[in-house]
Ligand SMILES: *[C@@H]1O[C@H](CO)[C@@H](O)[C@H](O)[C@H]1NC(C)=O
């Protein structure tokens with residue numbers, strides 16, 4: 195009798211112990227939905243004893259880019275909303291880590307996107323990956339957050355390292371992990387966000403860099419429409435009359451006297467033949483090392499030239515001869531040959547480094563020739579800026595790697611977008627056939643000559659002469 199009782203007692207104890215273990219946590223169905231077309235909403239229902247939820251999203255096996263740490267449930271569920279645009283055939287891996295009763299449980303799911311639906315292709319069980327011994331080590335300070343993510347899932351992070359990027363937004367509440375989105379503007383707000391973008395306002399038509407424009411902030415020239423930033427260079431209707439005076443609006447820094455006004459009747463001086471715009475993030479966002487992706491359509495038209503670049507924060511957008519990291523450019527001309535017969539029209543894309551030394555440029559560029567003009571379509575232009583290497587991509591294809599010149603960029607840089615006309619480096623007379631340009635660089639008459647010969651170029655400026663930016667994104671590296 196007694197042994198039987200003992201056995202039963204042991205069995206009950208064993209069952210009780212097992213029950214104790216099973217009293218862990220089983221993660222419920224993870225609800226994923228496309229939210230507002232551009233976002234993704236991931237949620238699980240709340241339960242007593244849930245303390246924290248970490249969400250990690252990985253698209254197509256890239257490093258985790260999207261991470262979220264939720265510290266409380268709202269309306270009965272733990273919900274993370276991420277700005278992420280998914281397309282058909284994207285593979286989305288969702289990993290959730292739930293801190294429950296001081297333990298951490300993991301569950302991962304893989305989905306393939308098909309017509310905005312999520313087809314689940316893989317699903318793990320709930321796994322207890324951290325048992326509470328010292329729950330206080332799970333602190334959520336910023337310094338520990340990246341490290342914690344890494345500890346939580348080494349498999350996901352096996353190819354990831356802590357970021358090398360430094361950003362102007364590394365403020366108290368923000369954590370930067372490698373691959374994390376640190377800046378984005380997709381121009382979806384209906385108007386330009388003036389706390390992000392500032393205008394460069396001044397005229398450029400004199401011997402220093404000899405661009406044949408004035409940059410201004412008129413909403414006719416630069417504006418946001420249908421989710422895109424447009425910079426539309428405009429030909430003046432008349433240039434010889436009147437006086438050009440910007441006054442306090444002028445943002446010139448190097449030579450205010452020449453750049454902020456044009457006095458009437460001075461030697462060969464005319465009002466600007468073209469008005470255009472240049473915008474920058476110097477006051478709002480700068481970063482050192484990272485990946486910048488711009489989806490844009492470049493301007494098309496003779497002597498147009500796009501600026502899509504990074505410049506050190508120790509300079510202003512308006513600084514002459516500032517060193518530049520050129521994300522990408524292609525000249526506006528449909529046809530343009532160098533004196534060596536190289537095609538240097540808008541069919542050739544360039545990216546890389548420009549370093550100015552005593553008014554002369556040292557260019558370290560890579561290029562790629564295309565059958566079509568780069569202004570014919572949108573392309574994804576990417577520059578990966580690392581301490582010792584610059585990688586240039588267009589539409590996810592690498593067309594150049596640069597190892598020299600990077601020590602000149604040993605500081606945070608800000609983003610510049612602009613469209614100009616001419617420029618003595620952009621259309622360097624010494625590499626062009628003589629007389630293809632309707633003006634000569636560095637001559638006092640350059641702007642006047644350009645204007646007087648407008649019959650040769652004005653007809654090439656069409657509704658494709660704008661630079662149109664769909665989005666710009668910067669990821670920590
Ligand atoms: C929670 O639910 C209430 C009532 O349904 C709703 O008004 C509120 O917006 C919800 N809050 C959130 C954060 O979803």
Ligand SMILES: *[C@@H]1O[C@H](CO)[C@@H](O)[C@H](O)[C@H]1NC(C)=O
Nearest residue numbers: 382383386387388389390478
């Ligand atoms: C403008 O940008 C700032 C800084 O990124 C942001 O806080 C704000 O919400 C933006 N405004 C609009 C209207 O999008």
Ligand SMILES: *[C@@H]1O[C@H](CO)[C@@H](O)[C@H](O)[C@H]1NC(C)=O
Nearest residue numbers: 553554555618619622624625
């Ligand atoms: C123009 O090209 C010539 C020849 O390659 C070069 O010596 C000169 O420095 C270039 N001009 C500028 C402004 O860089």
Ligand SMILES: *[C@@H]1O[C@H](CO)[C@@H](O)[C@H](O)[C@H]1NC(C)=O
Nearest residue numbers: 279281489573574588589590
């Ligand atoms: C550029 O990126 C967008 C998504 O942002 C994508 O839809 C498009 O296919 C990409 N284009 C190319 C040519 O890679």
Ligand SMILES: *[C@@H]1O[C@H](CO)[C@@H](O)[C@H](O)[C@H]1NC(C)=O
Nearest residue numbers: 491655656657658659660662
């Ligand atoms: C640009 O102009 C061409 C020819 O005039 C026209 O067919 C096309 O629809 C225009 N495109 C836009 C985006 O306005």
